[in-house]
Amino acid sequence: xxxxxxxxxxxxxxxxxxxxxVPLGRIVFTDRAxxxxxxxxxxxxxxxxxIRTSSGSKLAAAARNAVVAFEVDEFDPAIQAGxxxxxxxxxxxxxxxxxxxxxxxxxxxxWAPSAQDHFIAITPELISGRRLPKAA
Amino acid sequence: xxxxxxxxxxxxxxxxxxxxxVPLGRIVFTDRAxxxxxxxxxxxxxxxxxIRTSSGSKLAAAARNAVVAFEVDEFDPAIQAGxxxxxxxxxxxxxxxxxxxxxxxxxxxxWAPSAQDHFIAITPELISGRRLPKAA
Numbered sequence: 081x082x083x084x085x086x087x088x089x090x091x092x093x094x095x096x097x098x099x100x101x102v103p104l105g106r107i108v109f110t111d112r113a114x115x116x117x118x119x120x121x122x123x124x125x126x127x128x129x130x131i132r133t134s135s136g137s138k139l140a141a142a143a144r145n146a147v148v149a150f151e152v153d154e155f156d157p158a159i160q161a162g163x164x165x166x167x168x169x170x171x172x173x174x175x176x177x178x179x180x181x182x183x184x185x186x187x188x189x190x191w192a193p194s195a196q197d198h199f200i201a202i203t204p205e206l207i208s209g210r211r212l213p214k215a216a
Numbered sequence: 217x218x219x220x221x222x223x224x225x226x227x228x229x230x231x232x233x234x235x236x237x238v239p240l241g242r243i244v245f246t247d248r249a250x251x252x253x254x255x256x257x258x259x260x261x262x263x264x265x266x267i268r269t270s271s272g273s274k275l276a277a278a279a280r281n282a283v284v285a286f287e288v289d290e291f292d293p294a295i296q297a298g299x300x301x302x303x304x305x306x307x308x309x310x311x312x313x314x315x316x317x318x319x320x321x322x323x324x325x326x327w328a329p330s331a332q333d334h335f336i337a338i339t340p341e342l343i344s345g346r347r348l349p350k351a352a
Contacts (some may be wrong), residue, residue, distance in 0.1 A: 084270070084272060084273070084330070085269075085270065085273060085328045085329075085330035086328055086329030086330045087328055087329075087330075102293075103293050104291050104293065106242065106253065106287065106289075108244050108251045108252075108253050108285075109251065110251070114283060114285070114304055114342075115244045115245065115246070115251070115283065115284060115285040115304065116244075116285060116302075116304075117242065117244050117253070117285050117287045117302055118300075119287075119289050119291065119298075119300045121296070133221075134220070134221065136220060137220070137221060147250060147251065148251060149244075149250070149251040149252060149253050151242065151253045151255075153242075153255050155240050155255065155327075157238075157239050157240065160257070160327040161327075162255075164254075164255045166252070166253055168250055168251065168252075191291075191296040191297070191348055191351075192221045192222055192223055192348055193221075193222030193223075193351075194220070194221035194222045194223075206250075212327055212328055215327075215329075
């Protein structure tokens with residue numbers, strides 16, 4: 081199946097598989113009424129996107145029960161081909177002790193040198209993906 | 217200079233230089249009141265981000281005088297280092313004949329197989345960039 085732009089529409093299953101193929105994504109949120117985007121490394125756990133950050137970060141402030149988008153992609157400029165997957169869903173700061181303890185056990189350390197005391201979880205409510213095949 | 221997350225703050229000049237180093241960025245907009253993001257190839261021209269798209273695309277509809285974000289980045293997962301630059305500004309559909317004629321002369325063809333009859337220009341109003349140095 082192709083969309084109106086000629087891109088292949090990826091199945092939900094394929095989107096969920098591709099998300100786990102890359103360590104870095106981009107979270108899209110609103111910061112003082114302006115669109116904001118920040119690259120973050122992440123892991124999938126129990127079907128949710130898990131991000132670590134510090135308590136004082138913009139991201140932590142913005143992620144309090146907000147609807148956010150989370151994007152991962154992989155493109156090869158040499159052949160002008162690749163794919164992207166976008167998740168839209170509610171983000172929440174994880175605060176329950178049992179869940180925090182579980183998340184601290186994940187092999188997830190932020191690449192940034194900041195503190196890592198907060199976990200943000202995004203529950204996917206919409207998942208969409210597109211593949212741009214190599215040009216003929 | 218470093219931000220509270222320990223990332224190096226890039227100068228305006230360095231941000232503008234880095235933007236021209238990669239052919240692919242991501243435009244962040246609002247689609248039916250939800251955060252949306254789409255990878256696009258682009259060029260810088262006269263200090264503006266130039267994107268081609270088709271007239272019927274979500275992007276063309278969303279970009280009509282909206283404030284959007286545009287992000288480019290380059291990270292190497294092997295060393296967990298890289299940089300990102302984010303532009304925030306008004307997007308507009310280019311409609312003036314002289315400008316259209318100039319933009320059609322740019323070496324810019326969308327990677328997607330869709331029609332390319334519309335040009336979107338984003339005028340940077342805010343530019344910010346961060347570098348994540350290789351961990352010691």
